[in-house]
Amino acid sequence: MTAPLRPGPALRIPTPQMTPALRRFIANEAGSAAVLLAATLAALVWANSPWSASYFAFWETPVRVLVGREGLDLDLQHVVNDAAMAVFFLVLGLEISREMTSGELRNRRSIAVPACGAVGGMLLPIGIYLLVNHAGPAAHGWGIVMSSDTAFVLGILALFGPRCPDQLRLFLLALAVVDDVGAITVMAVFYTGDVRPGALLVAALLLSLFPLLRWLGVWRLTPYVVLGIALWAATFASGLHPTLAGVLVGLLVPSSSPDTVRTRELYVFGRALVESPSAARARLTSLAAAATVSPNERLQEWLHPWSAYVVIPAFGLANAGVRLDAATLRHAVASPITVGIALALVLGNAVGITAASTLALRAHLGVLPGRVRYSHLFGGAVLAGVGFTISLFITDLAFSDPVLRDDAKIGILGGSLVAALLGAWVLRVMGERTSLCSPAGETAPSDLPPLPWSAPDLRGNPTGQTGGTLQSPQVQAPVVRDAVDEQGRGG
Numbered sequence: 001m002t003a004p005l006r007p008g009p010a011l012r013i014p015t016p017q018m019t020p021a022l023r024r025f026i027a028n029e030a031g032s033a034a035v036l037l038a039a040t041l042a043a044l045v046w047a048n049s050p051w052s053a054s055y056f057a058f059w060e061t062p063v064r065v066l067v068g069r070e071g072l073d074l075d076l077q078h079v080v081n082d083a084a085m086a087v088f089f090l091v092l093g094l095e096i097s098r099e100m101t102s103g104e105l106r107n108r109r110s111i112a113v114p115a116c117g118a119v120g121g122m123l124l125p126i127g128i129y130l131l132v133n134h135a136g137p138a139a140h141g142w143g144i145v146m147s148s149d150t151a152f153v154l155g156i157l158a159l160f161g162p163r164c165p166d167q168l169r170l171f172l173l174a175l176a177v178v179d180d181v182g183a184i185t186v187m188a189v190f191y192t193g194d195v196r197p198g199a200l201l202v203a204a205l206l207l208s209l210f211p212l213l214r215w216l217g218v219w220r221l222t223p224y225v226v227l228g229i230a231l232w233a234a235t236f237a238s239g240l241h242p243t244l245a246g247v248l249v250g251l252l253v254p255s256s257s258p259d260t261v262r263t264r265e266l267y268v269f270g271r272a273l274v275e276s277p278s279a280a281r282a283r284l285t286s287l288a289a290a291a292t293v294s295p296n297e298r299l300q301e302w303l304h305p306w307s308a309y310v311v312i313p314a315f316g317l318a319n320a321g322v323r324l325d326a327a328t329l330r331h332a333v334a335s336p337i338t339v340g341i342a343l344a345l346v347l348g349n350a351v352g353i354t355a356a357s358t359l360a361l362r363a364h365l366g367v368l369p370g371r372v373r374y375s376h377l378f379g380g381a382v383l384a385g386v387g388f389t390i391s392l393f394i395t396d397l398a399f400s401d402p403v404l405r406d407d408a409k410i411g412i413l414g415g416s417l418v419a420a421l422l423g424a425w426v427l428r429v430m431g432e433r434t435s436l437c438s439p440a441g442e443t444a445p446s447d448l449p450p451l452p453w454s455a456p457d458l459r460g461n462p463t464g465q466t467g468g469t470l471q472s473p474q475v476q477a478p479v480v481r482d483a484v485d486e487q488g489r490g491g
Contacts, residue, residue: 033155093250
């Protein structure tokens with residue numbers, strides 16, 4: 001039976017709905033990368049058009065929100081960078097928490113190779129940048145080169161690397177998670193201004209309420225959202241960058257799956273609604289359905305489209321605009337900042353990620369299963385040199401001089417473009433020409449079943465021996481019953 005695109009009765013006058021093809025496009029990383037690329041190009045065209053003055057004047061528009069004598073006084077660019085980008089970092093925190101609970105970060109053997117690759121992809125680019133810019137104000141921009149843009153990397157992989165195995169995509173996703181943790185830590189420690197102790201104490205008290213909500217078993221999103229907004233305001237007042245509040249909220253929102261009691265409750269409320277429909281029973285059924293999904297997953301489902309298709313394009317539009325006239329380009333080509341960033345993004349990531357991942361594979365710290373070859377690994381490492389969102393974000397924190405910012409932005413754009421083209425070329429040309437990273441049979445061990453363990457009741461075993469294998473009875477029992485039934489039918 002074909003399910004409707006959305007629940008409820010159809011309207012008398014039909015309204016436009018997204019087709020399945022459009023939904024698949026939006027769900028694909030290439031869609032997010034395409035929107036971000038369009039916003040970046042629009043910013044560059046606007047900043048270099050005859051109306052370029054309006055571009056910079058627009059983002060300097062003052063925005064004031066006052067409650068009595070207290071409030072916020074920012075320009076429009078910092079509304080995007082400080083407030084809207086908190087949503088982006090909140091989604092990052094939610095993703096990191098989910099991966100640590102039920103994703104790739106659970107298994108040591110699965111995360112070892114991308115984690116080592118991420119460390120190599122952070123340290124070597126920083127070293128290259130500091131080798132070129134070892135003194136003066138330019139040295140403060142070393143954090144710009146340590147992060148990859150996940151949307152662009154996976155979007156390019158979807159557009160130009162259709163022959164690449166799915167495990168390469170998972171490798172880059174896991175690498176990006178570790179990479180984001182490193183970038184967030186660097187921003188918190190090295191790119192923080194003057195700290196006001198009073199507001200910082202309030203932020204710490206608000207932060208301590210999140211574990212209390214988890215201990216109380218609060219599963220509705222409203223308390224977490226309200227507390228998160230208050231934490232953002234306190235963090236902003238403390239002098240720390242307010243986007244750090246988004247990361248912390250994402251890490252502390254519960255990500256573990258609710259127990260099976262919630263599913264049984266949904267059946268009870270749903271049956272009551274079917275037997276006697278009413279507004280109250282419909283509301284209770286909706287709440288029961290929400291309780292079957294973790295707050296982390298529900299919040300991420302709600303915020304991810306806004307982050308990917310509104311916040312990030314707005315950030316690109318607000319920050320990617322840089323004048324590319326002849327004088328600016330001549331200055332940038334000779335600037336150590338531009339050269340250092342471009343070299344660090346392209347060469348640092350390609351060599352650092354490939355070398356560190358290869359060492360982890362050769363030392364048997366982990367595996368890259370599937371059909372991932374060393375050519376795929378190298379191509380993905382080159383693509384990881386596409387640094388955009390967090391690189392531009394740290395540029396705004398590292399440099400207050402507009403000239404240094406422009407040099408850094410040109411280095412980011414130029415290095416990212418070279419990394420994208422070179423990475424796509426490597427994946428297409430080298431293809432299947434190298435050996436597998438992890439030969440057949442070298443796979444990560446499967447997770448053990450949950451405790452308690454007991455010997456399975458193999459009633460179909462004529463000898464009565466179990467072979468010494470301990471299994472969870474909840475997992476093994478259905479399999480045993482199927483085996484017994486199959487023997488009965490065949491006997």
